[in-house]
Amino acid sequence: MNSIMEKFDKYVMHSYGRYPLVMENGEGRFCEDENKKKYIDFGSGIGVNSLGFCDEKWSDAVCDQVKTLQHNSNYYYTAVQAEYAEKLCETTGYEKVFFCNSGAEANECAIKSARKYSFDKYGMGRHNIITLVNSFHGRTMATLSATGQDVFHNYFFPFLEGFVNVNANDVNDLKEKLDDTVCAVMLEYIQGEGGVNALEQDFVDEVYRLCAEKDILVIADEIQTGVGRTGKFLAGEHFGKKADITTLAKGIAGGIPMGACLFGEKVKEVLTPGTHGSTFGGNPIACAGANAVIDRLNSDGFLDKVTKKAIYFRDKLAKCSKVESVSGIGLMIGITLKSKSAGDVAKKALEKGLLVLTAKNKVRLLPPLTIDDSEIDDGLDILIEIMEEE
Numbered sequence: 001m002n003s004i005m006e007k008f009d010k011y012v013m014h015s016y017g018r019y020p021l022v023m024e025n026g027e028g029r030f031c032e033d034e035n036k037k038k039y040i041d042f043g044s045g046i047g048v049n050s051l052g053f054c055d056e057k058w059s060d061a062v063c064d065q066v067k068t069l070q071h072n073s074n075y076y077y078t079a080v081q082a083e084y085a086e087k088l089c090e091t092t093g094y095e096k097v098f099f100c101n102s103g104a105e106a107n108e109c110a111i112k113s114a115r116k117y118s119f120d121k122y123g124m125g126r127h128n129i130i131t132l133v134n135s136f137h138g139r140t141m142a143t144l145s146a147t148g149q150d151v152f153h154n155y156f157f158p159f160l161e162g163f164v165n166v167n168a169n170d171v172n173d174l175k176e177k178l179d180d181t182v183c184a185v186m187l188e189y190i191q192g193e194g195g196v197n198a199l200e201q202d203f204v205d206e207v208y209r210l211c212a213e214k215d216i217l218v219i220a221d222e223i224q225t226g227v228g229r230t231g232k233f234l235a236g237e238h239f240g241k242k243a244d245i246t247t248l249a250k251g252i253a254g255g256i257p258m259g260a261c262l263f264g265e266k267v268k269e270v271l272t273p274g275t276h277g278s279t280f281g282g283n284p285i286a287c288a289g290a291n292a293v294i295d296r297l298n299s300d301g302f303l304d305k306v307t308k309k310a311i312y313f314r315d316k317l318a319k320c321s322k323v324e325s326v327s328g329i330g331l332m333i334g335i336t337l338k339s340k341s342a343g344d345v346a347k348k349a350l351e352k353g354l355l356v357l358t359a360k361n362k363v364r365l366l367p368p369l370t371i372d373d374s375e376i377d378d379g380l381d382i383l384i385e386i387m388e389e390e
């Protein structure tokens with residue numbers, strides 16, 4: 001038994017099912033385990049390493065910041081946080097941002113803010129938040145309660161009240177539940193953990209139309225879909241929509257823990273001093289990483305290239321006889337297989353030097369946004385060979 005794995009088993013809580021391998025280092029779109037075996041990365045650490053492993057400009061920005069000022073609390077201002085806040089708001093068209101350290105925290109902030117917006121304006125009783133069946137919003141008590149999947153609603157009773165689930169793409173169900181106890185509707189444009197399923201345009205249109213009528217906020221959880229993943233900075237752009245509140249995390253800082261909650265015009269004043277906070281939120285190192293990511297995404301033609309790569313990926317997959325269908329948008333790719341199980345394919349891929357993810361019964365790909373065509377070819381050769389094996 002490998003002593004690293006032994007230490008894990010002995011000392012680290014067994015809350016994850018891990019593959020039996022020890023990752024040691026990474027470069028670009030490849031990483032290497034302790035036996036120097038190389039892997040092509042189609043997972044980017046669950047959509048986190050948006051610029052691949054140890055991108056030069058990104059790591060220089062992060063290392064320079066580490067050597068300048070690593071943290072100083074939110075009692076003071078820092079240039080790096082100011083610079084990133086401006087870039088993020090200007091890129092997304094939002095008015096304000098609150099920084100935190102993870103997706104669940106960004107959603108906590110969105111939930112608190114929606115409730116406070118409604119309380120400030122209408123008083124008590126209008127606190128319910130509609131979330132969708134098959135959604136995933138995080139692992140904290142509130143975000144777990146928000147998550148519309150029964151498998152997550154175990155052990156930790158009692159869950160928070162104030163979350164009502166609606167079936168995705170079911171306008172009648174939505175209309176029925178959108179009563180005067182509701183302050184917000186929270187959605188993922190593409191349900192990620194729920195199986196890489198994009199919402200239908202008509203449903204999204206109806207959510208926005210009905211919410212606008214009743215002054216109900218729309219919260220877009222873009223923790224997985226945001227920051228260029230779909231070929232637009234925000235996936236809402238594909239639907240022609242801008243939510244009142246949008247949450248980001250995962251790929252935002254290229255591998256440094258960070259979350260952000262973006263506020264539009266209506267809610268730009270909702271959080272007042274003392275109503276919310278985070279010790280680490282907006283940490284200078286995270287902001288330095290995030291600056292490097294947003295600069296790259298805003299550089300000439302970068303997001304168009306993401307779209308082109310996504311088309312290339314999808315065309316090749318669609319031609320594979322063992323693929324039933326391909327879902328998602330851009331480089332957020334779900335693959336439904338005709339016969340093989342997604343978990344078996346992921347395991348085989350690992351043996352052959354390719355990292356892929358799964359979501360429900362699908363193989364899920366979230367490659368680094370910087371992947372190039374030859375790397376896509378090499379990875380897909382492995383994946384398609386596995387899918388076509390008898």
Ligand SMILES: *Cc1c(COP(=O)(O)O)cnc(C)c1O
Nearest residue numbers: 102103104136137138192223224
């Ligand atoms: C990953 C994810 C989260 C949770 O993010 P953490 O950083 O793990 O807390 C929430 N919502 C969506 C859509 C996600 O994909």
